Amino acid sequence: MATGWRGSYYRYKELFLNISVLYKKRADLRAFLEIVLSIVAVIVFVMFALKPTALTIISLVQQIKEERKTLSTLTQKANDLQKAGTLLAQNQRYIDNINTAVSSAPAPDMFMKQIEGLSARHSVDLMGLVVSDVVLIGSPKTIRISGELEPLPESANEMGYSISVKGSFSNIDNFMKELEKLRVISTIDSVTVNSSVTESGRVIVAVISGRVPYLGSSGKVSEVLSHKRPLSLSMMRKLESGLGIPAKVLLKTSEEFQTEKDISWNNYPIKEMRDRSYFGEKALEKSTLKELIEDFFRPIGSPAYVVGMLRKTYYRSKKPINKYSLAVWSAYVIKKANKIKYPIKFQKGSVDLEFMRKVAKLSVEFNGPLLARDLLIKYGIGLIIEPHFSNTYLDAMTILTNKDHPIIGLTIRQDRLDNFWFTLMHELAHVALHLDNPINLFYDDLDDKDVSSEEEGAADKLAGEALIPEDKWINSPARLIPSPIAAQSLARELGVHPAIVAGKMRHENARYRYLYALLGQGEV
Structure with missing residues (x-):
């Protein structure tokens, strides 16, 4: 018998010849094979022809569902806009009064005209009207009022005045009652009354001293009107007593979240919450x-309570923010922070420039962000990292509702070392500077470079000083030369990561094409 490959060849040849002869002789075998091959052909056809069609049908069904959901959302938004239009029409006269009374600068001319009209209406002689020095153009200096006088609303400036009037007692009494109800809000600090007898009878001379508060810079007015800065309770009282605007109108900034029945449950980012496992083991299909x-918010309060906290908030962002998504993100950050076992309570004053520079020096370590988190926990501060939700445009948040344990939430939206360290320093600056501020929550979109808020401007300044002291920056070649060598040299001198210096060089000189390799992209 042949050996090697020839032997194998002859054996296989004989085998196939036998099978061929058998196939021709056996009709049943031929039928069986044809059936098997037909089935295989059908299977192949289904896999390669019908599968794409089935996938297309499934995709279309999903698309229809999404479009129905979008239509429902648009319908809800249209209804909300209609409600907003109705509310605007109902309160238009209050808005007109606000536009007249609340200005970004003092209005002595308007005030004097109103006093002249008031004196003529009540038949009193206006002997004198003096207003204090005011800045009509430029930034006015906030005047600190002594404890003997009634404090003005937070962050308000003032225009002092002194009015001398002469007339009968009843006329002057009516004059003063109307003075307290002027459209231009006025605070009366003191009244001096003298009387004398003349040929026409007894005459009363009254000298009235007081102040006209106004919100301050146009930036502050814009912040109030754009809901970045909330009206304080004292501001609301002044607007109510001075303009007759009901406080409930000022408090009712939106019909949403006032009560549970006003909440639109469909507006919550359910899909993103599910993808992030926010609902835990709870089955979506078995729960409304x-x-x-409610189950998600329960550890810290009701949904209405959490969103209610957002009203006492400053938003650094020009973009519209989805409050439902923001409430969910904030609640999750608070829940995670509440699980931290803090060794001590936060001590006011423990976060200062020296401490912030100590934190900044951790940036040179390969695990610097983790070391910073651990150091803050030792001081009673929670640092939570959680990606932002769609339509929130958020870099960070500082929560100061619990003075024992302030919370800093970061989204790492940029995922660059320079951005991480500046954002962290900015939020620490809020803890250092604004712990006792009436505003308890600061939301920061640091892409917004137009900083009109005093709080945000101060936080930016302290953060910059903590990372790179101004005296070092001014005398460094890095200020003028966009060179990696200059950046690394100043970083070594300060003991911080070169990304921090590179970020400042790019920002200060608007040279965003330079030094990208030093920023630590994707290294947070």
């Missing part, structure tokens, strides 16, 4: 949206 949301 209301049950899911």
